Amino acid sequence: MNQSKTGKQPLYYGWYIVFTCMFIALVTNGVRNSFAIFIIPLETDFGWSRGELSIAASVGFFANAVTQPFLGRIFDWQGGRRVLLVSMIVFGVATVLLSLTFHFLFLVFLFGLVSGIAASGTSLSNTMALVSRWFRRRRGTVTGINATGLAAGGFLIVPFAAYMLEATGWRITWAILGMLVLGLGVPLSYLFLRDDPSKMGLQPDGDPEPPVEGPTEIPDRPRGPLEVDRWAQAFRSWPIWQLSGSYFVCGFTTSIISIHFVPFAIGQGISPVLAATIFSFMMALNMVGSLGAGYLSDRFGGSKNLLALVYFCRGSAYVLLLLVPGAMGLWVFAAVAGLSWVATNPLTTSLTADVYGVRALGTIGGISFFFHAMGAVISVPMAGFLYDATGSYTIPFAIAGALLFPAALSAFTIRERKYSSRYAAAPAISGASGD
Amino acid sequence: MSWGSPQAIVAHGGELDVHLLGWIKDLLDDLLGGLGDWGVIALAGAMILVIPVGLMVLYFSQRKRGGYDAAVD
Numbered sequence: 328m329n330q331s332k333t334g335k336q337p338l339y340y341g342w343y344i345v346f347t348c349m350f351i352a353l354v355t356n357g358v359r360n361s362f363a364i365f366i367i368p369l370e371t372d373f374g375w376s377r378g379e380l381s382i383a384a385s386v387g388f389f390a391n392a393v394t395q396p397f398l399g400r401i402f403d404w405q406g407g408r409r410v411l412l413v414s415m416i417v418f419g420v421a422t423v424l425l426s427l428t429f430h431f432l433f434l435v436f437l438f439g440l441v442s443g444i445a446a447s448g449t450s451l452s453n454t455m456a457l458v459s460r461w462f463r464r465r466r467g468t469v470t471g472i473n474a475t476g477l478a479a480g481g482f483l484i485v486p487f488a489a490y491m492l493e494a495t496g497w498r499i500t501w502a503i504l505g506m507l508v509l510g511l512g513v514p515l516s517y518l519f520l521r522d523d524p525s526k527m528g529l530q531p532d533g534d535p536e537p538p539v540e541g542p543t544e545i546p547d548r549p550r551g552p553l554e555v556d557r558w559a560q561a562f563r564s565w566p567i568w569q570l571s572g573s574y575f576v577c578g579f580t581t582s583i584i585s586i587h588f589v590p591f592a593i594g595q596g597i598s599p600v601l602a603a604t605i606f607s608f609m610m611a612l613n614m615v616g617s618l619g620a621g622y623l624s625d626r627f628g629g630s631k632n633l634l635a636l637v638y639f640c641r642g643s644a645y646v647l648l649l650l651v652p653g654a655m656g657l658w659v660f661a662a663v664a665g666l667s668w669v670a671t672n673p674l675t676t677s678l679t680a681d682v683y684g685v686r687a688l689g690t691i692g693g694i695s696f697f698f699h700a701m702g703a704v705i706s707v708p709m710a711g712f713l714y715d716a717t718g719s720y721t722i723p724f725a726i727a728g729a730l731l732f733p734a735a736l737s738a739f740t741i742r743e744r745k746y747s748s749r750y751a752a753a754p755a756i757s758g759a760s761g762d
Numbered sequence: 763m764s765w766g767s768p769q770a771i772v773a774h775g776g777e778l779d780v781h782l783l784g785w786i787k788d789l790l791d792d793l794l795g796g797l798g799d800w801g802v803i804a805l806a807g808a809m810i811l812v813i814p815v816g817l818m819v820l821y822f823s824q825r826k827r828g829g830y831d832a833a834v835d
Contacts (some may be wrong), residue, residue, distance in 0.1 A: 514763055
């Protein structure tokens with residue numbers, strides 16, 4: 328442990344990692360989220376249809392979802408610093424080059440493929456895997472801080488880009504967004520990101536080094552019975568399927584709301600601006616939910632109980648949305664769903680790290696995020712189809728609400744006390760085994 | 763609302779609906795309209811800079827006091 332010349336302990340280095348990762352989430356997600364503001368200028372300048380532009384976005388979505396496990400594998404193999412740094416550079420360069428867009432395929436290639444794959448490298452699953460190496464006792468809190476970058480990006484970068492576009496035009500705005508990544512994100516990542524506390528002579532959480540006495544073969548920390556060295560071992564046990572299954576439902580239920588909440592609200596007789604206000608309120612609560620859930624899981628333990636509670640509350644919010652008409656139902660739903668929206672990220676990741684360890688966490692987290700993405704892929708068109716068929720959102724929202732209760736049960740029945748390293752009383756040396 | 767375009771699918775981890783963004787911008791115009799485009803850009807830009815600048819200031823002030831001798835790989 329380092330000590331400054333003044334005798335005070337310096338801030339634990341892991342906190343630099345956490346806030347750098349939060350900033351990475353902020354800029355990369357903010358830039359990706361900004362795509363919508365470029366749609367109208369691109370339509371105007373090139374005559375492309377909304378459907379054509381949607382292809383670029385959907386290619387980006389699928390490239391991002393499919394490559395996340397692979398980028399996670401490279402993360403585990405090569406270390407987080409390299410993956411994040413290279414991905415940030417590629418992402419920034421691609422964003423700058425979007426200012427030169429001249430052909431539709433150019434846009435699909437750069438925004439869809441290159442930027443989509445690079446965004447897999449900088450994804451929450453990778454940054455959370457990195458911060459999980461630096462913290463053990465405060466893992467929920469730091470992954471929660473990391474996840475707030477997701478919402479903060481929408482709140483800061485998107486308005487920044489929208490006003491920049493009005494003031495300067497879409498080409499300059501793409502270039503400035505890219506320079507934001509290259510000029511701030513890349514130097515910050517280069518300066519601060521380190522793969523492991525042990526490489527700096529530090530312990531997770533900034534704890535003092537354990538005394539060296541007796542046989543050195545004994546691990547210096549508790550090890551959970553399912554801790555794995557290879558990702559495939561994790562999928563031979565139940566908890567990862569329980570977590571990934573509920574994560575699928577998370578993607579399913581949040582994506583429906585992303586797309587269909589405002590049309591549903593307008594259908595209830597609410598004005599578009601009020602609907603947007605309620606939606607913004609819901610997004611603002613994302614940060615509170617993410618920070619609160621992470622902190623509470625560290626403070627009181629029982630991450631799986633909290634995760635189950637989050638799914639249960641979101642399910643109840645769907646029920647209220649269908650039962651309470653008008654603005655009141657929408658506000659109540661926005662409050663509950665907003666708090667639960669991103670809260671699942673830190674809880675799922677910290678629980679995965681606690682059960683399976685951090686050596687293969689990049690890959691395991693990437694696969695979990697893939698399940699989440701598949702939930703989104705299925706739910707949005709399904710809701711649109713059912714709306715067209717029935718003229719109402721009742722059935723799709725009822726399906727979403729109904730899925731959340733089994734998801735809550737799935738999380739609740741994870742045997743956390745048996746498998747989590749947080750509850751492992753004594754060091755034990757063993758590999759993964761089934762439940 | 764139709765089936766939901768492929769673009770719409772990405773909303774949770776990606777792009778928001780273009781109309782929704784327009785309405786949110788109208789809200790921001792109401793709230794921050796007095797600042798003008800460049801005023802809002804400067805405000806948002808300053809908030810974006812808080813984390814990187816704050817981290818650098820903290821790091822170099824602690825390093826100056828000898829806090830991170832082993833920090834550089």
